[in-house]
Amino acid sequence: MSAPLLAMRGICKRFGAVWALSDIELEIHAGEVVALVGDNGAGKSTLVKVITGVGPADEGVIEWNGRHVRISRPRDAQALGITSVYQDLALCETLDVVGNIFLGHELGGKAILDEVAMERRAQELDVLESLSMRLPSFRVPVASLSAGQRQTVAIARALLSEPRLLILDEPTAALGVRQTAQFLDLIERLRDRGLGVLLVSHNLGDVKAVADQVAVLHLGRNNGFFSVPTTSQEQIVSSMTGATDNAVTHRRDRWGEVLR
């Protein structure tokens, strides 16, 4: 098996006396969807911040395609090809779809924007295809889009830089049933294209539906790494809540398999 796209080993992160993360292991392969689950305060967001360089780890090793790398700033993560879509999406309400996709990366000359070139590239993004089916034009302001459409815009923006690893933070929290289904389709398409996807979610239904692997965090520690098709939802839930005390031994067994 080839080296994982991203491998994290022995990651620790302290906030004062509190260990937000201790000895975390995580692997994501290209063309694989890994779900990161855990109860509130389990350390999911902290781990995402470690990966994106917003809050670098205190200890531990990060490998990218088998190579040891250091991610200490957001720019480091971007240079590797790591992009994230946050839960709040960070869109500019009054700009149109095209303006949002190119926000901060506008095309044009020295001072003057090239709207035509941007609109053309936006049309070529196949992620936006589902959107173009429903919108009269890409020139409508984002404020008038539905939650699912906004999500699509945010993802299109993330994909503009052609990342290798896409981190999605609670992507389905604001979506309806049908929108969620469309969104999950989109994730599968991205995976089939060879992207690594880290899906941070509370929604085990979504996790079961698209993820290949599930990494469970509990109180800042690894509490299981499951292969989705062979694991029941109850097992995942009990790891998330720490309900089963034998989860520790369970984890050891699982990790033995994965690491070997």
Next chain:
Amino acid sequence: MKRTGASENTGAARAGEGPARGTSTPADQRRADADGGFGSHARDFARRMRSGEFGPLPGVVAVAVLWIIFQSLDQQFLSPRNLSNLSVDIVGTGMIALGLVFVLLLGDVDLSVGSVSGLTAAVFAVLNVNRGMPEWAAVLAALVVGAAIGAAQGFFSARLGVPAFVVTLAGLLAWNGLMLYVLGASGTVNLPEEGFVHALTSYYFREEAVAYGLAALSVAVFFLASYRDSRRRRSVGVMYRPLSVIAVRTAAVAVVAFAAAYILNRFQGLPLALLIFLLFVVGLDFVLRRTFYGRKIVSIGGGAEAARRAGMNVVWLRISAFMVSGTLAAVGGLFLASRVAAVGQTSGSSILLINAIAAAVIGGVSLFGGRGTTWSVLLGMLVIQSIASGMVLLGIPTPMQSVITGGVLLAAVVLDSLARQSQKAHGRA
């Protein structure tokens, strides 16, 4: 319907890849007729109205209604003389409002612009008239003072996080006090008639050919720019305006431009002040809509956090917007001083501020940030000044005028808020 190969290809490719669908979606309609039809543009217009993107429509309606009412009450209202005066009267406050647009786009407000215009005009007048400084140097000094005040207020607001309305409210008081101090004991400085600042609002291009020529030129430029843009869009296969739509729009521009030229020529010709104002409107519109800088200003107003994560220097951009506001307040102050040929203790009054804000908002600039153009100011100023001029003609006392102007401002803000709510509600639908 004519289509280029490129657009046909993308259309066909999309239709092939998309899920099979019996009913026609908006996208199908778009594909069917956006490239060539008039109908899609009408539909687009209807959609905008429904979702609260009114654009300039309320302003246009307001101007039309006001003009009809005032003309029916007083035959003098639509006379060339009154309209020509009106077109010069809008310039001073209009310049101030243009600068205000930059700050309003951020979602902030600059309450000090009236006082800043008074102070900078006083600085100019004292340096030029009392101290004998060359006129150009005194103008430059006034502009620098305006920019520096903007930078200082922007620093407090953007860097130190003090709410802009508090900072600029303090400025409103402080700069007015400073103006009275600068003017000194006499309290009034008259501007010399031979100076070019005096000429700003008193010079008219008396040659009829100037007004007509500029009208023709602007119509031609408008058409060529639209046509070139449309051709380029067509060649790369994105949505473009069909020739029929461009023709209609050009015709509308031509009617307005030539009607204005005709009326102005029937009085004293094209006023220099109006020409300068229109150049500022067009130039700043280009800055806001077509440059990286303008896009950044608009995006901060639409979502400051998004702009920050996109790597923009939000603090500096905010400060720069306040500097634009201060500088244009100085420009406006010079025009206002030019109009009365003096700077006095009543320069930079608070009614100026109210009028500038009202003009921007009535024309369609949102107080919530991120929405509005400089054309909004032109339209809003026409509304405000028409009300002022009409009320003077009808002999309505000044206190009543303030009440009515306040009411108009409130109405515009209510419309802005409703539009925003409607847009949000539409997003959830």
